[in-house]
Amino acid sequence: MERDDRHRHVDEVFRARLSDLNVTPPAEVWKAVESAVSGRKKVRPLTLFRLVAATLLLLVLTGSLWLIYLNKPSGGDLAGRPVFSDETSVSQAEEPAGSLAQEHETTPVAAGQAKSTGASSLQAGKTDGDGTKMTAQRERTTVAPAPEERISPLARRSFSPLDVPGPGLRVPPVSSQEGLAYAGRLGPDNRAVSSVTLVPAEEKVEEKPLFSWGIGATAGPLFSYRNLPVKTEYTRFLNEQEKGMLSYGGSFSFFVKRKKRLSVETGISYYRTGQVSTDMVAFRQIKSGNLALLESKGNNYLYNSGGVPGYSVEALFIANRRDPAGNDQTGYILTYLGQGLYEPVDAELQFDYQFVEVPLVLHYRVIDRAFGVNLMGGMGASLLFDSRASVVTADGQHAILGHLDGLRRSNINSIVGVGFSYRLGNDLLFRMEPVMRYYINPVSNNGGIEAHPFLFGVYSGMSIYF
Amino acid sequence: MLEPDLRDIIRKSLEGERAAQKALYDALAGRMYALCLRYAHDEAEAKDILQEGFIKMFQNLGRFRFEGSFEGWVRRIMVNTALERLRREDHLTASIEEVDFQDPPGRDDVEAGLSAQDLLAMIRELSPQYRMVFNLYAIEGYSHKEISKMLHISEGTSKSNLSRARAILQEKLKQQDKPVGRSEHGKGR
Numbered sequence: 001m002e003r004d005d006r007h008r009h010v011d012e013v014f015r016a017r018l019s020d021l022n023v024t025p026p027a028e029v030w031k032a033v034e035s036a037v038s039g040r041k042k043v044r045p046l047t048l049f050r051l052v053a054a055t056l057l058l059l060v061l062t063g064s065l066w067l068i069y070l071n072k073p074s075g076g077d078l079a080g081r082p083v084f085s086d087e088t089s090v091s092q093a094e095e096p097a098g099s100l101a102q103e104h105e106t107t108p109v110a111a112g113q114a115k116s117t118g119a120s121s122l123q124a125g126k127t128d129g130d131g132t133k134m135t136a137q138r139e140r141t142t143v144a145p146a147p148e149e150r151i152s153p154l155a156r157r158s159f160s161p162l163d164v165p166g167p168g169l170r171v172p173p174v175s176s177q178e179g180l181a182y183a184g185r186l187g188p189d190n191r192a193v194s195s196v197t198l199v200p201a202e203e204k205v206e207e208k209p210l211f212s213w214g215i216g217a218t219a220g221p222l223f224s225y226r227n228l229p230v231k232t233e234y235t236r237f238l239n240e241q242e243k244g245m246l247s248y249g250g251s252f253s254f255f256v257k258r259k260k261r262l263s264v265e266t267g268i269s270y271y272r273t274g275q276v277s278t279d280m281v282a283f284r285q286i287k288s289g290n291l292a293l294l295e296s297k298g299n300n301y302l303y304n305s306g307g308v309p310g311y312s313v314e315a316l317f318i319a320n321r322r323d324p325a326g327n328d329q330t331g332y333i334l335t336y337l338g339q340g341l342y343e344p345v346d347a348e349l350q351f352d353y354q355f356v357e358v359p360l361v362l363h364y365r366v367i368d369r370a371f372g373v374n375l376m377g378g379m380g381a382s383l384l385f386d387s388r389a390s391v392v393t394a395d396g397q398h399a400i401l402g403h404l405d406g407l408r409r410s411n412i413n414s415i416v417g418v419g420f421s422y423r424l425g426n427d428l429l430f431r432m433e434p435v436m437r438y439y440i441n442p443v444s445n446n447g448g449i450e451a452h453p454f455l456f457g458v459y460s461g462m463s464i465y466f
Numbered sequence: 467m468l469e470p471d472l473r474d475i476i477r478k479s480l481e482g483e484r485a486a487q488k489a490l491y492d493a494l495a496g497r498m499y500a501l502c503l504r505y506a507h508d509e510a511e512a513k514d515i516l517q518e519g520f521i522k523m524f525q526n527l528g529r530f531r532f533e534g535s536f537e538g539w540v541r542r543i544m545v546n547t548a549l550e551r552l553r554r555e556d557h558l559t560a561s562i563e564e565v566d567f568q569d570p571p572g573r574d575d576v577e578a579g580l581s582a583q584d585l586l587a588m589i590r591e592l593s594p595q596y597r598m599v600f601n602l603y604a605i606e607g608y609s610h611k612e613i614s615k616m617l618h619i620s621e622g623t624s625k626s627n628l629s630r631a632r633a634i635l636q637e638k639l640k641q642q643d644k645p646v647g648r649s650e651h652g653k654g655r
Contacts, residue, residue, distance in 0.1 A: 010632045011604035013639065014589070017582045018504060019605050022496035029499075029513055030491055033520045037487060232525065331615050406528050 058379055062362055212257045214465035218431060219250030222457030224273035226443075229450055238449070241279055245352065247272040249457050251359070257465065261365040269359055269380070271437075273455055274352035282347035282391050346394035351404060353443070357382035361415050374419035376435065382411045384443070406444055413439045427465040434458045472536055480527055491520060494537060498544050503586050504601050505548035507594070519547040545606060549616060552594050580642055588638045596631035603628050 225244030228235040251269035361378035387404040391397075417435030424430055435457055442450040475493075478486030499516050506512035523543050530539055589597055598617060602608040603624075608616070610624040617624070 007632055010636050010639070014585055014635070015605050017585050018500065020497065021500035021582050023500040023503060025495050025499035025516055026513060029517050030488070032517045033491065033524070036521045037524045038484070328615055331611060
């Protein structure tokens with residue numbers, strides 16, 4: 001008894017004097033705290049800058065590739081072959097000075113090409129069938145077509161001399177030694193004043209549209225995970241405790257296809273992602289068998305971790321079994337809930353997030369056969385439209401806890417993948433696409449946690465082109 | 467701080483408003499620093515704990531649900547931070563000898579005036595294990611069962627550490643012979 005009194009006395013002396021003691025800390029502490037807290041905020045503009053820079057870079061790259069592709073000499077049938085123009089004056093005397101010279105912009109060509117040009121030009125001169133004397137000074141220059149004279153596959157077809165509209169002189173097709181045909185255009189006075197384009201004589205030029213389009217749908221399982229940058233004990237703790245989540249996603253797509261190899265995909269996608277906190281403990285009412293949920297608290301619950309123990313008795317019903325220091329908190333929590341009223345039960349805490357995304361993905365077809373392979377790269381703007389936390393106990397009880405706070409609604413993610421396809425018909429494709437998505441901005445802006453989740457999915461579906 | 471004010475300050479702090487963060491810090495820093503001084507070995511360590519604890523508090527501010535005392539919540543953060551720090555520095559993992567401590571003889575009227583600073587100095591002279599157990603039990607009000615879980619020791623060890631700490635402190639009190647209420651450190655309450 002005397003010993004207890006002495007104990008209480010010592011405790012009381014210290015408690016009375018120290019429990020509410022107020023000691024002004026050095027000013028440097030606030031400066032350090034302020035720096036750490038504001039430092040976290042300063043990350044935002046940088047992240048935003050990176051985001052904008054990455055988006056611009058992608059747009060510029062995509063645009064550049066597209067423009068380069070559009071500016072290539074059109075059509076595979078002429079690709080790699082020279083396109084020549086020739087000046088064909090019927091009579092030098094009748095020729096208005098300089099009129100032809102202004103028609104074209106001349107450019108030099110390689111020696112071999114020039115030789116073939118000469119041959120065909122000469123041939124053309126010999127076969128000039130209406131007896132008009134060809135000029136001896138006819139230049140054997142190779143003239144690249146002026147921009148406005150670039151010939152689209154559609155235009156090229158009507159560019160046969162026989163198809164030239166209007167009355168007057170027609171220049172018949174002439175075979176050259178290289179198997180090229182002569183094609184020309186007549187001026188208003190029936191003189192051949194325009195360029196001469198040599199096209200393969202025997203080759204049938206097919207009419208193909210510049211673009212085709214298609215629609216498709218895919219769906220499949222996906223695995224999502226987040227690995228937090230370790231900045232504090234808390235983030236290290238979460239990394240150790242969390243595991244990825246297996247879920248699903250899918251999309252409806254619209255394709256615009258340029259020729260055979262390049263296409264752009266957009267549309268709308270849906271993804272369910274998340275992560276699972278393991279090593280949790282839930283508290284179940286022994287009497288009723290119910291988890292200690294608080295209906296009256298609506299969506300409110302307390303996720304207890306990170307050295308921040310749950311303070312409220314009422315809201316606390318699930319917690320990390322261990323705090324970041326590794327201490328088992330179960331007994332500590334039970335004392336708040338009331339000994340003998342609740343029992344602890346092993347559980348997992350599942351966080352899931354649902355996104356809709358508008359993707360913009362460039363596909364480049366590396367293998368273009370019945371079995372095809374695409375390389376895919378792009379970005380997506382995704383909107384978080386729902387989030388949920390739920391607890392699942394080891395013995396199968398499940399309870400939805402509520403929505404999650406501190407998440408960004410608008411996000412930007414990158415998209416990289418490989419697409420495999422198999423042609424089932426002329427325009428019908430079966431697709432299977434392993435695709436990875438990575439959130440460029442932190443999805444969470446809560447408590448200094450910068451979560452950049454990634455999603456890996458294997459989607460399969462069909463596409464049809466029109 | 468009244469709850470509506472507190473809610474407003476917390477909301478503004480979460481939005482990154484510096485003045486609100488400073489107000490929150492100012493409202494709590496004095497008492498939290500005193501707490502840290504009790505758990506730390508020296509003032510430098512106390513400052514570190516205070517700093518780390520406040521950073522953690524601001525980082526986790528969104529988790530506070532206004533369902534209990536905000537100061538109590540922050541106090542627990544500070545205690546946990548001190549605990550983590552001592553554990554990290556291996557002060558608490560050394561084996562603690564379980565001794566059957568004999569109480570010191572006789573009780574003196576030591577309550578006669580000792581300053582808070584004197585008492586703090588006495589606590590800080592204790593070994594980390596004794597200091598932690600004494601603080602948690604005698605001042606924070608944790609039970610031996612809770613302390614045993616927090617420190618990964620048996621309840622018996624917690625009890626014996628407490629007894630030992632009390633004995634040392636009682637001895638120190640006995641050695642003091644100062645008038646009441648001098649050299650109060652800080653504002654005092």
